[in-house]
Amino acid sequence: MARVVAGEFNGQVTTPSRRDFALMLTALLLLAVNLRLAVTTASVLLPLLIDEGALTPQAAIVIPAVPTALFAVGGVLTPWLSRRIGAVAAVTWASVAVAIGMLARFVPHSIAIVGGTVLAMSGIAVVNVMLPALVRATSGTRMRSVTTAYTTVLSASSAIGAAAGVPVAHALGSATLSLGSWALLAVVALGVWIAAVSGRGINDALAAPASQGRVPLPRGTWPLTGFFALQALLAFVVMGWLPTIAVDSGITPARAGVLLGIVIMVSIPAGMAAVSMAHTLRGIRIGVVGVSVSAAAGLLGLWLAPTAAPELWSVLIGAGMAAFPLTLALIARSGSGAAEATRVSGVAQGVGYAISTIGPLGAGAWYGAGGEWGPVLVALVVGAVLQALIGLALASAPKASGPKAAAPRA
Structure with missing residues (x-):
């Protein structure tokens, strides 16, 4: 055996x-x-x-x-x-x-x-x-x-x-x-x-048990997919274009590179904190709203006052990047077991990554056309707000539709 x-x-x-x-x-x-x-x-x-x-x-x-x-x-x-x-x-x-x-x-x-x-x-x-x-x-x-x-x-x-x-x-x-x-x-x-x-x-x-046949996806899968898509879109634009946005806003190239490093480094402890919240409904609500608001605040700062406190904006954006490990933690505990978690992971990442390609491609096309970064940053702020709303819907959805799915603690 x-x-x-x-x-x-x-x-x-x-x-x-x-x-x-x-x-x-x-x-x-x-x-x-x-x-x-x-x-x-x-x-x-x-x-x-x-x-x-x-x-x-x-x-x-x-x-x-x-x-x-x-x-x-x-x-x-x-x-x-x-x-x-x-x-x-x-x-x-x-x-x-x-x-x-x-x-x-x-x-x-x-x-x-x-x-x-x-x-x-x-x-x-x-x-x-x-x-x-x-x-x-x-x-x-x-x-x-x-x-x-x-x-x-x-x-x-x-x-x-x-x-x-x-x-x-x-x-x-x-x-x-x-x-x-x-x-x-x-x-x-x-x-x-x-x-x-x-x-x-x-x-x-x-x-999955052979007797199950085709069963619906666990409830909460689609809000989770939407949350994954938006956090990936935000992350890909930030990782791909933040230094360029900073330089075009009047920040030196060397300092712009440091800003991206700050984002990445801050995302590590922020991710640990976010994942630790993903085991109760209250913690999930705090986590999804916290990372979304932080990202929105950092992006707003980068738009309205890019040279005033760029390191602070990077810290806030980095905390917002904790949405990725938070989403992975929610995927891991989704459904009634590991088999359902695999299905949820496939949908969330497959659909989510496909949608997220709009972000870096759109930002690149806008930049190539000589557009200002303001509309891109505003769009990202709107995306962060939408991410928070979808996250709250996700926190309100049952973990799974199966009988063995234990709801998270309130």
Whole structure:
């Protein structure tokens, strides 16, 4: 019989041994690290890769567009893939794709770098969807602490990739070597994951009962999807365009780069605080309103008085970016079990990422047409307000439609 790590089996929550829990936690955290490193390291190294001749300017345009597009596709296809070959196999093969794709970026050629990025992002898209459900299926009574840990690692690894990509390139004397070197973590993550799941019943935890057939999505799925879409839209515009907006507002390029760093760093402790609130209805209400109001206030400041206190605006925007880990925590606890959480994750991320592409594309088109940033910032403020309203609707919705779904505490 397969040995169960932890999770929800036959309606019971199991608790793993310390050794099994430590191994699975390490695997989940390493998987989480690679979800962001592969994205941020490529973004910060684009100018150097072009300068070295490893990437043509035309190919460089494709790199930033790949993650969002594939994350949307992955959200739609991953639940089907999980049912088809099993959750463990889906994550394993996805992790193989991440490792191979990142290793391919060692080759200083546009085809290898773009192809490797597409392959790596395809794997990341699958793990993106599966990770919240995996946390629920494997962490047992420790789900709250594991959720906090992995969402914190997601934010921290994004900051590490953005901060370390260029210094590593300078240390190695090559942007391509820096880009490919992060693949070592992907290889380690794959090995630890295989060791953690060997002989364990995770597929059973993530499989929907055969007798269910097609059942409606849990109530609250669509508000959660709307909240995910808006926070992703805001985040992609901020991460992609904040330095440019700041420079065009009269801030020096060096200071503009620091502002983005502040946003990323503040989002880490803010995310931990937001996730800790996601276990009671009152906490969810405070969390969704708090992150939305903070983002709106920072964006308003950037619009109305960009040079007055840009660091303060960045702190507020960074606190607003905590909406992402908060949403992942809500996905992890959605539905009546890990199988339903997988379905909810697929819908929220698939539809959410597809909608969110409007943000960076719209901002880029507006900038390319020579437009002022004011209307873009106003639109983002409106989006943050709408995010708060949808979040309140989400906090008022039952967690799931199934009989086993326990409502969060008021």
